[in-house]
Amino acid sequence: MKFIYKNSLLTVILTFLISNLSFAQTEKFILILDAGHGGKDPGNSYHGFSEKEIALKTTLKVGEYLAKDKEIKIIYTRVTDEFIELVNRPKIANKANANLFVSIHCNSVKNFGPSGTETFVMGLSRADMNIEVAKAENAVIYLEDNYKQNYQGFDPTNPESLLGLNIMQEENLNNSINLATKIQDNFTNNLNRKTRGVKQQPLWVLDAAYMPSVLIELGFLSNMEEGEFLNSLDGQNKMALEIANAIISYKNEYFGQTDTTATIETNIVEVVPNTVVASTNNSTDDEIIYKIQLSTSERNIKLIPKNFKGLDRISSSSENNTYKYFYGLTSNYEEAKKLQLVALTKGYSTAIITAFKNGKSVDINEVIK
Numbered sequence: 001m002k003f004i005y006k007n008s009l010l011t012v013i014l015t016f017l018i019s020n021l022s023f024a025q026t027e028k029f030i031l032i033l034d035a036g037h038g039g040k041d042p043g044n045s046y047h048g049f050s051e052k053e054i055a056l057k058t059t060l061k062v063g064e065y066l067a068k069d070k071e072i073k074i075i076y077t078r079v080t081d082e083f084i085e086l087v088n089r090p091k092i093a094n095k096a097n098a099n100l101f102v103s104i105h106c107n108s109v110k111n112f113g114p115s116g117t118e119t120f121v122m123g124l125s126r127a128d129m130n131i132e133v134a135k136a137e138n139a140v141i142y143l144e145d146n147y148k149q150n151y152q153g154f155d156p157t158n159p160e161s162l163l164g165l166n167i168m169q170e171e172n173l174n175n176s177i178n179l180a181t182k183i184q185d186n187f188t189n190n191l192n193r194k195t196r197g198v199k200q201q202p203l204w205v206l207d208a209a210y211m212p213s214v215l216i217e218l219g220f221l222s223n224m225e226e227g228e229f230l231n232s233l234d235g236q237n238k239m240a241l242e243i244a245n246a247i248i249s250y251k252n253e254y255f256g257q258t259d260t261t262a263t264i265e266t267n268i269v270e271v272v273p274n275t276v277v278a279s280t281n282n283s284t285d286d287e288i289i290y291k292i293q294l295s296t297s298e299r300n301i302k303l304i305p306k307n308f309k310g311l312d313r314i315s316s317s318s319e320n321n322t323y324k325y326f327y328g329l330t331s332n333y334e335e336a337k338k339l340q341l342v343a344l345t346k347g348y349s350t351a352i353i354t355a356f357k358n359g360k361s362v363d364i365n366e367v368i369k
Helices: 009-026 051-066 088-095 131-143 147-151 159-163 170-191 224-231 233-255 333-345
Strands: 029-035 072-076 100-107 117-122 195-201 213-220 288-297 314-319 322-330 352-357 360-362
Touching: 029 051, 029 088, 029 233, 051 072, 051 100, 051 213, 051 224, 051 233, 051 333, 088 100, 100 233, 117 170, 170 195, 170 213, 170 233, 213 224, 224 233, 288 333, 322 333, 333 352
Parallel strands: 029 072, 029 100, 100 213, 117 195
Antiparallel strands: 117 213, 288 322, 288 352, 314 322, 352 360
């Protein structure tokens, strides 16, 4: 076969062991949250529902829920509508020595009838193998500039290449299946969503990750009713919450119970932003202050949470009858990035970090050099 995978099983196992030792030493469970598709790769789109948008919004909400557990370090492969090459998604996880990789997608078929959730783990199904799903998820490879070099002859439309995606991380497979089962059970038992089960498929993004990995198909956008649910704020909150609780359960099972609650409160409807302490006290005139610019408008909007999708700590500035609206305030750039993520989660897709000194706007690129 043309497909060649350079990393040996030994490398996979050693990396997995190092990842576990790293958790014991740092007491941080490193989680990679991967919103499928993005940028020039829209994924599937039916009835006006966009996979890349739903996947991103749901993924960010999962992260918001899990941020309540201070022993989890969350790394996102993307937090905006940007194209991330498929080959780089698992690389992010491997470089971070992550404990878990979770990729979130939406399904579709030409027949508008099918519905239901399913979660994939790496492997070759011995029965009823859905090659078409594997082709669809792997086809993004063709959008990359150097796909022939990156994937060394791998052809996502060739069943021979798909069969060449052997299970390289056997030590992780049972753990992946365990997490996938928890996710599916949560969807079914808590949300009454139809389940299509846990399946093994040869998906590059799972095969190339050195740690337990799952790919979640939230449901079918081709099904109008299911698409409307997944496209709604309520649907995204509910699906994200069940994924988050499954991850908490998995972490507690394999890495020990933490001081935080085993599961996140299930009565959460709106995503609650992290409390980021703004460094307003004892600040000096020369201190750099960061705010998140949400939007610009010709309207003078009252600065109350209900006018800004529930966000508080809103401020504004005006010039030439144009108003700029900002969220949050901090002197710490890392905290500013968290605030930006909260704004993105709330639907402000163009939210950017802005910097101020002595009350005047300064070039953010100069500040963070």
